[in-house]
Amino acid sequence: xxxxxxxxxxxxxxxxxxxxxxxxxxxxxxxxxxxxxxxxxxxxxxxxxxxxxxxxxxxxxxxxxxxxxxxxxxxxxxxxxxxxxxxxxxxxxxxxxxxxxxxxxxxxxxxxxxxxxxxxxxxxxxxxxxxxxxxxxxxxxxxxxxxxxxxxxxxxxxxxxxxxxxxxxxxxxxxxxxxxxxxxxxxxxxxxxxxxxxxxxxxxxxxxxxxxxxxxxxxxxxxxxxxxxxxxxxxxxxxxxxxxxxxxxxxxxxxxxxxxxxxxxxxxxxxxxxxxxx
Amino acid sequence: xxxxxxxxxxxxxxxxxxxxxxxxxxxxxxxxxxxxxxxxxxxxxxxxxxxxxxxxxxxxxxxxxxxxxxxxxxxxxxxxxxxxxxxxxxxxxxxxxxxxxxxxxxxxxxxxxxxxxxxxxxxxxxxxxxxxxxxxxxxxxxxxxxxxxxxxxxxxxxxxxxxxxxxxxxxxxxxxxxxxxxxxxxxxxxxxxxxxxxxxxxxxxxxxxxxxxxxxxxxxx
Ligand SMILES: Nc1ncnc2c1ncn2[C@@H]1O[C@H](COP(=O)(O)OP(=O)(O)O)[C@@H](O)[C@H]1O
Ligand SMILES: [Mg+2]
Numbered sequence: 001x002x003x004x005x006x007x008x009x010x011x012x013x014x015x016x017x018x019x020x021x022x023x024x025x026x027x028x029x030x031x032x033x034x035x036x037x038x039x040x041x042x043x044x045x046x047x048x049x050x051x052x053x054x055x056x057x058x059x060x061x062x063x064x065x066x067x068x069x070x071x072x073x074x075x076x077x078x079x080x081x082x083x084x085x086x087x088x089x090x091x092x093x094x095x096x097x098x099x100x101x102x103x104x105x106x107x108x109x110x111x112x113x114x115x116x117x118x119x120x121x122x123x124x125x126x127x128x129x130x131x132x133x134x135x136x137x138x139x140x141x142x143x144x145x146x147x148x149x150x151x152x153x154x155x156x157x158x159x160x161x162x163x164x165x166x167x168x169x170x171x172x173x174x175x176x177x178x179x180x181x182x183x184x185x186x187x188x189x190x191x192x193x194x195x196x197x198x199x200x201x202x203x204x205x206x207x208x209x210x211x212x213x214x215x216x217x218x219x220x221x222x223x224x225x226x227x228x229x230x231x232x233x234x235x236x237x238x239x240x241x242x243x244x245x246x247x248x249x250x251x252x253x254x255x256x257x258x259x260x261x262x263x264x265x266x267x268x269x270x271x272x273x274x275x276x277x278x
Numbered sequence: 279x280x281x282x283x284x285x286x287x288x289x290x291x292x293x294x295x296x297x298x299x300x301x302x303x304x305x306x307x308x309x310x311x312x313x314x315x316x317x318x319x320x321x322x323x324x325x326x327x328x329x330x331x332x333x334x335x336x337x338x339x340x341x342x343x344x345x346x347x348x349x350x351x352x353x354x355x356x357x358x359x360x361x362x363x364x365x366x367x368x369x370x371x372x373x374x375x376x377x378x379x380x381x382x383x384x385x386x387x388x389x390x391x392x393x394x395x396x397x398x399x400x401x402x403x404x405x406x407x408x409x410x411x412x413x414x415x416x417x418x419x420x421x422x423x424x425x426x427x428x429x430x431x432x433x434x435x436x437x438x439x440x441x442x443x444x445x446x447x448x449x450x451x452x453x454x455x456x457x458x459x460x461x462x463x464x465x466x467x468x469x470x471x472x473x474x475x476x477x478x479x480x481x482x483x484x485x486x487x488x489x490x491x492x493x494x495x496x497x498x499x
Contacts, residue, residue, distance in 0.1 A: 211279055218282045237347040238283065261346040 027054035030096060030195065030225050031076060037089030038071060038080075044089065045071045047249045053242075058217060058226045060240035060257065062233055064277065067246040069229040073197050076100075076227065077114035078107050095195070115188035119200040121180035123172030123187075128155075128164050131172040131183055135191040150190050158186035159216045178209020182216060196220065198228040202235065214239050233273055237261050245269045283348050290340050290361050294368075297333040298413040300326065301368040302406060304375035305472060309402040312382045312395070312465070320386075323379035330372035337365040353486070360486040364416070367475040367482075371409065374468040374475075381461040390458040391448055398462075401437045401469040404430070408476035412483060421487040427480035428496050434473040441466040 029052035038046035046068050053059050061069040071080070075093060078100060080086040092099050100110055112135070123131050130137075132154050133147045141147065151168065155161040160182040164175070172183050181201055188196060198217075202210040217226060217239050230236050236243050237257060244254040245268075253266045264270045271277050304323050311319035341358045344350060350358055408430050415424035445459045445466070484492035 208279070211281060215279075215282060234349050237349070238281075258343050258347060262342060 027057055029053065030055040031227075032094045033072070033076075034091050034093075036072075036075070036091035036093060038068075038075060039085075039087050039089055040083070041085040045249050046075075048091070049249075049251045050091075051244060051251060051254050053225065053227060055225050056221055056223070057241040058221050058228060058239050060236035060243045061227065061229045061246060062231075062236050062243060063246035063252075063272070065231065068249040069246055070199050072246075073116075073199055073227060073229050076195070076197055077111050077116060078105075079111075079116065081107060112191045113193055114195040114197060115191065115193035117181070117184050117188055117196065117198045117201050119203050121177065121184045121204070123175070123180050123183050125171065125173055127169045128172050128175070128183060129168040132186050132190050134187055139191070154186040154189040155183075157189050157220070158182045159212065159219070160186055176209065178205050178212055181205060181209070181213055185213075185216065185220075193224065195225045195227070198226065200229055200231060203231065210235070245272060247272070283344075284354075286340070286344055286348070287350075287354060287357060290337060290344065291357070293333055293337050293340070294361050294365060295413070295417060297330060297337070297365055297368045298409075298416075300330050300333065301371040301375070302409055302413070304330065304372055305378075305402065305406055305409070308375040308378040308382065309399065311379055312385070313399065315386050317383055317386060320379040320382045324376050327372050327376040330369060334365045334369040337361050353489075356486045356489065360482045364479045364482050367478045371472050371475050374472050378465050378468050381465050385458045385461050388458050390462065391452075391455055394445060394448055394455070394459055394462045397437045397441045397444075398466060398469065401434050401441070401466065401473075404434050404437075405469050405473040405476060408434075408473050409479070412476045412479040415480060416483045416486070419487055421484055424480045424484040424487065425492065425496070427477060428492060431470075431473040431477045434470050438466050438470040 031053035032051075033053075034050045036046055036049040037044065038049075049068075049072060061073065063069055074080045075088075076095070088101060092101060094100065095110070095114065098105065124134065126134075129147075129151055132151045133141075136147060136150055152161065152165075155164060160179060163179060164183075172180065175183060181204075185196075185201075202213050205213065214235065217228065220226060221241075228236075228239065240257045242254065243257045243260040245252045245260065245264075245266075247268055253260065253264060253269045255265070260269065261273060264273065304326055307319055307326075308323045310316065311323060341361050344358060345355075348354075408427055411423055412427055415421070415427070442463060445463050449456045449459045481492040484490070484495075488495075
């Protein structure tokens with residue numbers, strides 16, 4: 001039955017199928033969070049959180065609103081330093097082996113290595129071009145050829161180049177919501193981070209724009225380590241390699257995403273992902 | 279827009295095709311082993327059953343994973359249902375081929391009257407044609423081909439009944455034939471079942487392509 005054979009041959013062999021799990025085991029931990037307690041004033045927001053985040057994977061944080069996902073995400077690049085009442089109780093976070101709360105850490109440098117994309121896209125009221133090179137200008141880079149190169153590279157990296165290459169001088173605010181979010185991702189890429197933190201990056205987007213950002217995340221994980229907070233469990237299932245489920249400031253369960261969605265270890269996780277919560 | 283995970287559906291499709299190809303090959307080789315009294319070949323068929331079982335297991339895992347992670351709907355969802363059902367039919371086809379090979383070995387150890395095999399090649403040919411057509415209807419997404427398979431199992435059923443009568447006569451005429459002819463009764467039944475599985479697959483493909491039940495559409499055909 002040559003017909004069947006013809007179709008099969010063009011496909012990868014069955015044995016070589018990679019479920020993604022094999023790769024997962026080999027990736028090294030880039031971010032290590034150990035016994036981390038975190039407070040806003042008297043109120044404790046994170047309780048004894050420990051987890052490893054692997055290099056060049058997408059890790060999703062899920063859990064009901066207020067469970068501490070954004071708080072933990074912001075701790076990874078010390079964005080919480082900007083909140084006056086915020087303080088660490090105990091524990092530590094290392095990035096690439098370095099304790100990021102060590103006094104000697106330069107937070108500007110840290111936030112260059114660990115970029116952030118927010119829920120609400122927030123382009124500056126400047127041209128598309130200037131939005132992308134913003135971080136580079138702050139670093140004192142002025143050479144046009146270098147900036148031009150970065151604009152093209154980052155807009156391509158953010159899957160936006162084809163849509164805007166003929167109007168780089170128009171305002172970033174003139175773009176659609178989905179385009180603005182990809183512009184913010186391009187801006188984050190410009191300073192060449194290793195890690196991208198994304199806090200509900202699609203929550204303000206329609207399904208098509210969401211799909212585009214998800215596709216982008218899928219391509220970015222070849223080069224970046226991505227941590228994404230999402231209230232959309234289907235999105236976590238689609239884009240992530242690992243999923244961490246939080247409840248009331250505690251990490252309940254973290255595992256390979258297919259494991260979490262096919263057979264979670266904890267009853268609370270199962271109740272949450274199957275919509276039987278509360 | 280095509281999403282990156284849609285390739286996983288293609289993968290499931292191609293595993294089903296691979297499984298179909300292996301099942302067809304097993305049936306053909308089982309027939310050949312019987313006609314050519316080839317014990318080696320019979321052994322080979324029995325061994326290859328594990329490969330078919332493994333592919334079914336893999337398809338099951340892939341389908342569960344896809345359903346868990348990708349929220350499939352409409353035709354994508356039907357493909358996954360069909361993959362589960364058709365792979366189960368193909369696994370059964372592999373079992374039948376393996377049964378045929380096992381019984382062939384027993385027959386070869388004791389000899390068989392030539393008449394006892396007479397209708398089997400025709401049954402095998404019909405069953406394999408049905409199986410190949412049902413798989414082709416899947417690969418080429420031809421609902422008319424899937425539709426045309428309905429009713430084609432009747433000739434196989436008839437041959438099986440005739441075979442049974444003939445085998446009973448052979449057993450009556452010479453008690454030395456009883457054990458080998460009994461094996462042939464089962465072999466004949468195996469081919470009939472293979473045709474049934476082919477018909478099931480055709481129904482499944484028809485459902486995949488049209489979202490309709492072939493049984494309902496052809497009621498009274
Ligand atoms: N800036 C802040 N000041 C005081 N409390 C805060 C602040 N940000 C968050 N919280 C509290 O910390 C807890 C966790 O919030 P958050 O990390 O935003 O949760 P999530 O992102 O999972 O919805 C909540 O109880 C929230 O009210
Ligand atoms: Mg939040």
